[in-house]
Amino acid sequence: MxxxxxxxxxxxxxxxxxxxxxxxxSEAIAERIIVERLEALWQRDDIADTVRPLLGMRTRPLLERVADTLGHVIHAETLASIDTAVRRGAVLAxxxxxxxxxxxxxxxxxxxxxxxxxxxxxxxxxxxxxxxxxxxxxxxxxxxxxxxxxxxxxxxxxxxxxxxxxxxxxxxxxxxxxxxxxxxxxxxxxxxxxxxxxxxxxxxxxxxxxxxxxxxxxxxxxxxxxxxxxxxxxxxxxxxxxxxxxx
The missing domain is CATH 3.40.50.1000 (HAD superfamily/HAD-like)
Structure with a gap:
C-alpha cells in the first residue's frame, strides 16, 4: 500500500x-450497449479500447469524448438514445x-x-x-x-x-x-x-x-x-x- x-x-x-x-x-452492461451502438454507427472495430478507460464517466460526456478521440461527430438525438438504452439495461444488473x-x-x-x-x-x-x-x-x-x-x-x-x-x-x-x-x-x-x-x-x-x-x-x-x-x-x-x- x-x-x-x-x-x-x-x-x-x-x-x-x-x-x-x-x-x-452494471458497467459491463453499459460498455456492451455503448460499444455495440457506436460500432453500428461508425463501422469500426477499435471502439471498445477507447470506451473502456472512460467507464465511470457519465454516459453523455463519455460518448462525446469517444467521438472526439475517434474523429467523429455524435448528434444530440444519438446521445439521448444511447443514454436511455444504458439506463434501461443497467438498472436490472x-x-x-x-x-x-x-x-x-x-x-x-x-x-x-x-x-x-x-x-x-x-x-x-x-x-x-x-x-x-x-x-x-x-x-x-x-x-x-x-x-x-x-x-x-x-x-x-x-x-x-x-x-x-x-x-x-x-x-x-x-x-x-x-x-x-x-x-x-x-x-x-x-x-x-x-x-x-x-x-x-x-x-x-x-x-x-x-x-x-x-x-x-x-x-x-x-x-x-x-x-x-x-x-x-x-x-x-x-x-x-x-x-x-x-x-
Missing amino acids: QATPSGRLPQARFLICDCDGVLID PMIEGVDAALGAIALGKACASNSNADYVSSALQRTGLIRHFADRVFTADQVAHPKPAPDVYLAAAHRVGVAPAHCLVVEDSVTGARAAVAAGMTVLGFAGAKHLPGDQIRKLLDAGASLVFERMTQLPSIVASIVDGHSHDSQRIAPHTHQDYA
Whole structure:
C-alpha cells in the first residue's frame, strides 16, 4: 500500500462506496450497449479500447469524448438514445458478488456517492436491498455542480455526514472515480473485481491515486478493519484468495 509519510493512513471513520462497478455490476452492461451502438454507427472495430478507460464517466460526456478521440461527430438525438438504452439495461444488473455481506461486516457508517442520476441509483439500491446499508446517505452527480472526476459528489457526502474528507475511505472501480475521491482528499480503495475491468486495471487505479487495490469483496472488511486499527498493508496489491478474505 502507498502510505502517508508516517507509514500509516489517516484513521478511517466513514466508508463511501461508488455505485456502478462497486455495488451494482452494471458497467459491463453499459460498455456492451455503448460499444455495440457506436460500432453500428461508425463501422469500426477499435471502439471498445477507447470506451473502456472512460467507464465511470457519465454516459453523455463519455460518448462525446469517444467521438472526439475517434474523429467523429455524435448528434444530440444519438446521445439521448444511447443514454436511455444504458439506463434501461443497467438498472436490472445484479449486485457485485459478496458486497452485501461485506458491507454488513463493516462497522463504519456508510454512504453511496455515484456519478449516475438519483432516480437510477435509488432504483438499483432499492431493488437489490443494498439501500439498507446507506438509508438516505445517497449522493449523485445530478445533485452537485460537477460530476466525477471533479470531487463535488464526494465532498457533498462528507459534508452531509459530518466527517472530514481525510477520514473517509472510498471504494472505487474506475479511474474517473478514483481521481474524484483523491481530489476530495480521501483515501481510495480500488476494486478490480467487476466483470468489465481489463487486466491492467490494478495499475491504472494505483496510478490514479488508489492506496491499494483488491479483487474480491470478501477482502474489504479486513482491509477496512486494518486501516481503522491504524495498520497499513505491505504491498500495493491485495491478491485474491489470501488471508485477507473473511468467512
